[in-house]
Amino acid sequence: MTQLYDRVALIGLGLIAGSMALAMRRAGLAGEIVGTARSAETRATAAEIGLVDRVTETAAQAVQGADLVVLAVPVGAMGAVAEEIAPHLKPGATVTDVGSVKRAVIDAVAPHIPQGVHFIPAHPLAGTEHSGPRSGFAELFDNRWCLLVPVPDTDPQATARLRTLWEGMGANVDEMDADHHDLVLAVTSHAPHLIAYTMVGVADDIRRVTDSEVIKYSAAGFRDFTRIAASDPTMWRDVFLTNKDATLEILGRFTEELFALQRAIRTGDGQQLFDYFTRTRAIRRGIIEAGQDTDAPDFGRVKKS
Numbered sequence: 001m002t003q004l005y006d007r008v009a010l011i012g013l014g015l016i017a018g019s020m021a022l023a024m025r026r027a028g029l030a031g032e033i034v035g036t037a038r039s040a041e042t043r044a045t046a047a048e049i050g051l052v053d054r055v056t057e058t059a060a061q062a063v064q065g066a067d068l069v070v071l072a073v074p075v076g077a078m079g080a081v082a083e084e085i086a087p088h089l090k091p092g093a094t095v096t097d098v099g100s101v102k103r104a105v106i107d108a109v110a111p112h113i114p115q116g117v118h119f120i121p122a123h124p125l126a127g128t129e130h131s132g133p134r135s136g137f138a139e140l141f142d143n144r145w146c147l148l149v150p151v152p153d154t155d156p157q158a159t160a161r162l163r164t165l166w167e168g169m170g171a172n173v174d175e176m177d178a179d180h181h182d183l184v185l186a187v188t189s190h191a192p193h194l195i196a197y198t199m200v201g202v203a204d205d206i207r208r209v210t211d212s213e214v215i216k217y218s219a220a221g222f223r224d225f226t227r228i229a230a231s232d233p234t235m236w237r238d239v240f241l242t243n244k245d246a247t248l249e250i251l252g253r254f255t256e257e258l259f260a261l262q263r264a265i266r267t268g269d270g271q272q273l274f275d276y277f278t279r280t281r282a283i284r285r286g287i288i289e290a291g292q293d294t295d296a297p298d299f300g301r302v303k304k305s
């Protein structure tokens with residue numbers, strides 16, 4: 001793979017930025033990778049483990065001379081970071097982000113981007129429940145989707161280069177409109193996380209009644225919930241605060257369905273339960289028939305033919 005950017009600046013040095021640094025290095029996509037983070041401890045760790053080629057104290061220093069700037073901080077911090085780096089951006093540079101919500105990030109960041117700098121929002125659909133500078137790994141994006149969300153009048157060449165970067169890091173790339181992105185992700189990622197957080201919270205409340213048995217005998221389904229509910233609190237607080245409308249819309253529908261099933265249980269309507277579960281089972285089987293092995297550890301990854 002050829003080098004795409006002479007200098008890349010990563011703002012935020014957590015799971016996503018760390019994985020990008022390792023994936024870029026794996027494929028030789030960047031000349032120099034510079035990184036910065038808000039906390040001195042994170043910067044020291046990143047320097048100690050050699051996560052990036054150079055660590056700077058401030059975001060303003062990191063973006064000096066960078067051809068690509070990646071905002072990899074919690075969604076609620078994107079606007080303030082964009083404001084801080086704006087006067088220091090190199091003309092012709094590309095600014096991108098990896099935030100889990102797109103409309104709010106565009107609204108917060110775009111007004112700060114100077115003329116002559118390209119802003120191309122993005123979202124890799126890959127992650128884990130871990131965070132921080134030691135959590136990244138080069139394979140995170142392999143065969144995963146990365147969605148680009150170009151804003152109006154985005155330079156096609158800059159977009160094409162960013163697409164090539166994500167492909168070089170192992171991802172499959174698609175483009176999507178910001179509002180559509182936020183609705184789709186509310187269904188596939190944001191609402192499920194809130195449900196997992198809630199379920200684990202309920203189990204924790206019940207623990208006092210069951211004398212810790214819910215933890216001791218936790219079954220596989222519940223254990224999956226606990227993994228998701230261990231995800232970073234700051235990141236997810238910001239996701240819900242910034243994708244409010246879409247998440248509330250999906251949670252409203254979820255609650256209606258939940259009440260319907262609750263009523264079926266109360267009234268002993270086995271047929272309704274059976275029909276519902278038959279429908280949802282068919283959905284999973286459809287995913288498998290489409291070529292994805294849902295039991296495989298790489299479920300959710302895009303199968304390359």
Ligand SMILES: NC(=O)c1ccc[n+]([C@@H]2O[C@H](COP(=O)([O-])OP(=O)(O)OC[C@H]3O[C@@H](n4cnc5c(N)ncnc54)[C@H](O)[C@@H]3O)[C@@H](O)[C@H]2O)c1
Nearest residue numbers: 012013014015016037038073075077099100127128131132
């Ligand atoms: N974790 C996932 O599964 C996942 C997946 C895709 C996209 N994302 C998105 O990627 C972004 C980064 O997530 P992550 O998982 O790498 O998080 P992380 O917690 O591992 O890293 C976040 C980094 O941002 C820095 N930071 C935190 N608050 C800041 C602030 N106010 N100002 C400046 N820097 C700040 C932290 O020091 C840290 O270096 C988020 O916007 C998140 O929504 C996360």
Ligand SMILES: O=C(O)C(=O)C[C@]1(C(=O)O)C=C[C@@H](O)C=C1
Nearest residue numbers: 100124125126127128129188189
């Ligand atoms: O696999 C996980 O742990 C994740 O939560 C990753 C996940 C997801 O919901 O799929 C979480 C947030 C993102 O913005 C993208 C991916």
